[in-house]
Amino acid sequence: MKSVYQAGATILLVLLQGSFLPVFLPRLPVNAALVFLVLISFTAGRNKLLGFALLAGLVQDVLYGEITGMFMLMYFVSAVALWELKTNLLVERVYMCGLRLAVATLVQDLTATFIFYMNGMDSGQLLATLQFNAGINLLANLGLLLIVLALFRVRGKASMAAVLGENV
Numbered sequence: 294m295k296s297v298y299q300a301g302a303t304i305l306l307v308l309l310q311g312s313f314l315p316v317f318l319p320r321l322p323v324n325a326a327l328v329f330l331v332l333i334s335f336t337a338g339r340n341k342l343l344g345f346a347l348l349a350g351l352v353q354d355v356l357y358g359e360i361t362g363m364f365m366l367m368y369f370v371s372a373v374a375l376w377e378l379k380t381n382l383l384v385e386r387v388y389m390c391g392l393r394l395a396v397a398t399l400v401q402d403l404t405a406t407f408i409f410y411m412n413g414m415d416s417g418q419l420l421a422t423l424q425f426n427a428g429i430n431l432l433a434n435l436g437l438l439l440i441v442l443a444l445f446r447v448r449g450k451a452s453m454a455a456v457l458g459e460n461v
Contacts, residue, residue, distance in 0.1 A: 321433040335458040346372030371397040386457040
């Protein structure tokens with residue numbers, strides 16, 4: 294039953310980031326679904342994480358009318374990168390969460406840049422786009438992660454530990 298709730302939350306977050314969040318934060322491309330995938334990557338198995346990534350990408354492709362599956366590919370590649378970072382390189386789980394989000398965001402931006410390159414975008418324009426998008430996406434996603442983790446911290450140490458899969 295937990296998986297059904299997580300799948301519903303994934304769909305809801307993709308719908309929110311595609312419809313309501315651009316109205317409230319027009320300049321920041323906040324990727325709430327990616328932040329959610331990073332948070333569940335601590336407790337979910339590989340198949341579950343990859344399935345949620347494909348689901349998020351599929352919903353976003355349908356929402357934006359993208360018939361090539363660009364978002365599905367971006368989320369899948371990011372989830373694979375998240376799974377490869379399953380070992381805890383850092384002792385503190387909050388820092389590990391930030392590192393995973395930074396890697397997933399950069400992998401998504403590199404995947405999008407590769408797709409734009411394959412579609413024939415000029416290389417000079419491509420590098421400027423990558424540099425700008427990587428910076429703004431990373432800033433927006435890390436800001437959202439800090440807000441989410443602060444909310445879990447306000448709810449209590451046990452709540453935050455449960456999200457990050459720690460023993461209290």
